[in-house]
Amino acid sequence: MRVPLVLAGLAVALVVFVTAFGIDEGEVVNLSTIDASGAQFETQLWIIEQDGQLYLRAGRPAARWLARLRAHPEVEVERAGTTTTYRAVPLDDSATREAVNRAMAEKYGRADRLIGRLFDRSQTVPIRLEPLPSDKRSLSAPTPPEADAR
Numbered sequence: 001m002r003v004p005l006v007l008a009g010l011a012v013a014l015v016v017f018v019t020a021f022g023i024d025e026g027e028v029v030n031l032s033t034i035d036a037s038g039a040q041f042e043t044q045l046w047i048i049e050q051d052g053q054l055y056l057r058a059g060r061p062a063a064r065w066l067a068r069l070r071a072h073p074e075v076e077v078e079r080a081g082t083t084t085t086y087r088a089v090p091l092d093d094s095a096t097r098e099a100v101n102r103a104m105a106e107k108y109g110r111a112d113r114l115i116g117r118l119f120d121r122s123q124t125v126p127i128r129l130e131p132l133p134s135d136k137r138s139l140s141a142p143t144p145p146e147a148d149a150r
Contacts, residue, residue, distance in 0.1 A: 026108045030140040031056065032076040033068040041068060046112075047079065055100050056088070058125040059115070066090065066125060077129060086129040100126035 033045045043065040045056050054077075058066040069075060075088045091097070101121050105112045 009074050025077075026111070029056075030078040031065065031069075032078070033065050034072055036071065041065060046104060046108055047077070048100065048107050050103050052100060052127040054086075056127040056129065057104055058090075058127065059101055059119050060114065060123055061125055063125075066127075069127065075129075085132045087132055089128045089130060091126045091128060096126050096128075097122075097124055100124070116131070 020025060027047060028044050029047045031045050032040055033043065034040050048055050048057075056077075059089075069088045070090060073088045074085060076083050078087050107117070
């Protein structure tokens with residue numbers, strides 16, 4: 001059992017090394033999510049624009065940042081020095097998944113193909129970013145239910 005785990009760890013380390021030093025990974029954005037306690041987390045992700053909509057992609061349904069996003073879909077994305085608040089909408093339809101995977105492969109080229117060889121693209125989760133009106137923009141923890149009873 002140890003040998004497969006060591007080999008898997010080495011494969012991931014190789015991908016990280018090659019991506020970081022050998023392949024230009026292209027545009028990377030910072031996604032800010034929060035958990036139930038209000039702690040804020042930063043995650044670096046690729047982003048694409050398709051048909052006037054922005055999309056992120058989770059490589060696997062169990063990603064921790066995706067779980068935080070599902071629980072509290074109001075997120076901030078810092079892109080090219082500008083931070084914007086969005087409602088993040090995870091989508092579970094194969095047509096959108098395939099379109100986002102194709103667009104990511106087109107935009108990120110060799111880096112996306114390399115990672116795609118190691119991970120099953122049929123399990124990815126596309127996330128559509130819907131801009132929030134300016135009066136609704138503020139990333140904060142959800143209000144506990146007992147506080148709403150006042």
